[in-house]
Amino acid sequence: MTIEFEAPKPIVNQQVMLKTVAENMMRPISREFDENEHEIPWSYVEFMHMAMKAAGGGGGLTVMEEKTSPPAPLLEGEGSQKRPPIGYQKLATQIEMLAWGDVGMYLITPGGGLGAAAVAAAGTPEQKEKFLTRFNSDIPTYAAMCMTEPGAGSDTSAIRTRAVLDDKTNEWVINGEKIFVTGGDKSFTHYEKLGKGFIVVWASIDPSAGRAGMRAFVVESGTAGVKINKLEKKMGIRVSDTAAISLVDVRVPFENMLGSATVEKNNTGFRGAMATFDATRPLVAASGLGVARAALEFLKEKLEENGVKIRYGLPRQKLSNVEREVIDMEIMLKSAWLMTLKAVWMADNKKSNALESSMSKVKAGDVTTKITQKAVEILGPIGYTREFLLEKWMRDAKITDIYEGTGQINRLVVARQILGYSGSELR
Ligand SMILES: Cc1cc2nc3c(=O)[nH]c(=O)nc-3n(C[C@H](O)[C@H](O)[C@H](O)COP(=O)(O)OP(=O)(O)OC[C@H]3O[C@@H](n4cnc5c(N)ncnc54)[C@H](O)[C@@H]3O)c2cc1C
Numbered sequence: 001m002t003i004e005f006e007a008p009k010p011i012v013n014q015q016v017m018l019k020t021v022a023e024n025m026m027r028p029i030s031r032e033f034d035e036n037e038h039e040i041p042w043s044y045v046e047f048m049h050m051a052m053k054a055a056g057g058g059g060g061l062t063v064m065e066e067k068t069s070p071p072a073p074l075l076e077g078e079g080s081q082k083r084p085p086i087g088y089q090k091l092a093t094q095i096e097m098l099a100w101g102d103v104g105m106y107l108i109t110p111g112g113g114l115g116a117a118a119v120a121a122a123g124t125p126e127q128k129e130k131f132l133t134r135f136n137s138d139i140p141t142y143a144a145m146c147m148t149e150p151g152a153g154s155d156t157s158a159i160r161t162r163a164v165l166d167d168k169t170n171e172w173v174i175n176g177e178k179i180f181v182t183g184g185d186k187s188f189t190h191y192e193k194l195g196k197g198f199i200v201v202w203a204s205i206d207p208s209a210g211r212a213g214m215r216a217f218v219v220e221s222g223t224a225g226v227k228i229n230k231l232e233k234k235m236g237i238r239v240s241d242t243a244a245i246s247l248v249d250v251r252v253p254f255e256n257m258l259g260s261a262t263v264e265k266n267n268t269g270f271r272g273a274m275a276t277f278d279a280t281r282p283l284v285a286a287s288g289l290g291v292a293r294a295a296l297e298f299l300k301e302k303l304e305e306n307g308v309k310i311r312y313g314l315p316r317q318k319l320s321n322v323e324r325e326v327i328d329m330e331i332m333l334k335s336a337w338l339m340t341l342k343a344v345w346m347a348d349n350k351k352s353n354a355l356e357s358s359m360s361k362v363k364a365g366d367v368t369t370k371i372t373q374k375a376v377e378i379l380g381p382i383g384y385t386r387e388f389l390l391e392k393w394m395r396d397a398k399i400t401d402i403y404e405g406t407g408q409i410n411r412l413v414v415a416r417q418i419l420g421y422s423g424s425e426l427r
Pocket residue numbers: 114144145146147148152153154155179180181182183234242399402403404405406407408409412427
């Protein structure tokens with residue numbers, strides 16, 4: 001199998017539509033919703049739900065199995081050979097473009113988010129059918145994933161949330177505390193304009209088994225015992241809600257536990273969590289790179305307005321320092337995007353991508369942070385003033401390096417994969 005560098009036609013066509021959305025629907029309200037944290041831009045949410053549905057992507061952005069994301073049609077000259085699936089590539093490309101518009105707003109694009117990704121990675125075919133099809137609903141619907149706890153962030157195996165089976169009712173009873181849940185409010189709280197979403201809660205069914213005892217539970221919106229305690233006030237991505245959630249005697253049906261209830265020595269539960277991240281880390285990378293591209297394009301535009309046009313093709317020593325910096329930023333951006341494309345291509349082709357997935361996230365985290373900061377630095381006051389969005393992009397960028405595994409943690413994953421160490425051998 002070869003990697004194609006040219007985007008398939010369905011992706012190219014969709015990009016045209018998404019660029020229009022990013023330019024005309026996201027950018028004009030970007031500042032307003034940054035300054036009014038937690039308000040919901042309903043016009044964007046409702047439009048995107050309808051538009052993505054009409055484009056055949058289900059209702060919004062959701063990581064799904066190939067059957068809901070059909071292979072791209074053949075292009076002219078491809079003969080009778082079948083095109084490989086492009087579900088993740090399409091998603092990454094969509095996300096990059098939406099994040100170019102506004103990364104916080106991309107995060108509130110209707111769809112299953114990390115919650116659906118967990119169902120796709122750890123659920124049975126019946127669970128996928130039951131929980132993933134709801135994003136095709138007539139109104140925008142969300143899902144979120146709750147892993148992080150006050151005492152468990154990078155070390156996910158330290159989670160203390162417990163799920164105990166009540167033999168009499170055949171229900172799981174969940175107790176615990178979850179924090180920093182992206183989209184937790186929209187996925188759980190009843191909003192008239194939203195469909196019935198869910199949160200996926202990671203808990204232990206057997207603390208003595210460590211990672212092998214970890215399981216994910218689908219907790220439907222409105223379930224008794226779940227409380228949204230607060231929405232975080234943040235540095236960036238402020239239009240995206242980040243919830244702290246408590247669970248007290250929360251009862252869910254037996255079949256809402258994703259995968260198998262048997263605790264085996266082979267870490268089944270933890271593997272489900274890791275499989276979720278393998279799928280979604282390149283998508284986080286793509287979102288960061290959209291922000292970086294926005295900053296880089298803005299930088300070049302402002303430099304040109306000030307008479308600085310990059311003279312591509314000249315020997316390096318003949319370029320000005322600013323020209324060299326811009327070219328280096330373009331190299332960083334392109335290489336990070338290529339790494340991201342490789343990781344999603346592997347996911348689409350059902351190849352194990354733990355290494356490439358974490359690599360793409362590390363690289364994108366670095367590149368996005370560096371490019372946005374450098375752009376502010378080079379433009380000085382233009383970069384610092386709230387008159388333009390560049391200072392916001394610099395604030396929005398940092399999260400790329402934090403959620404779904406920090407830069408340090410993903411570097412550890414990369415090192416373990418390359419050196420052949422287990423999690424306990426290299427930590
Ligand atoms: C805006 C936002 C949205 C989020 N969304 C979600 C979500 O939807 N669902 C969810 O479950 N979580 C979410 N998170 C949580 C996020 O995944 C965690 O913040 C992240 O995993 C880091 O965990 P921590 O905050 O506990 O930091 P810690 O684990 O305490 O780490 C603190 C620092 O130490 C470093 N460090 C830790 N261990 C090591 C090590 N072994 N080697 C080297 N360095 C190390 C880390 O890299 C970091 O720099 C979100 C966080 C934010 C800020």
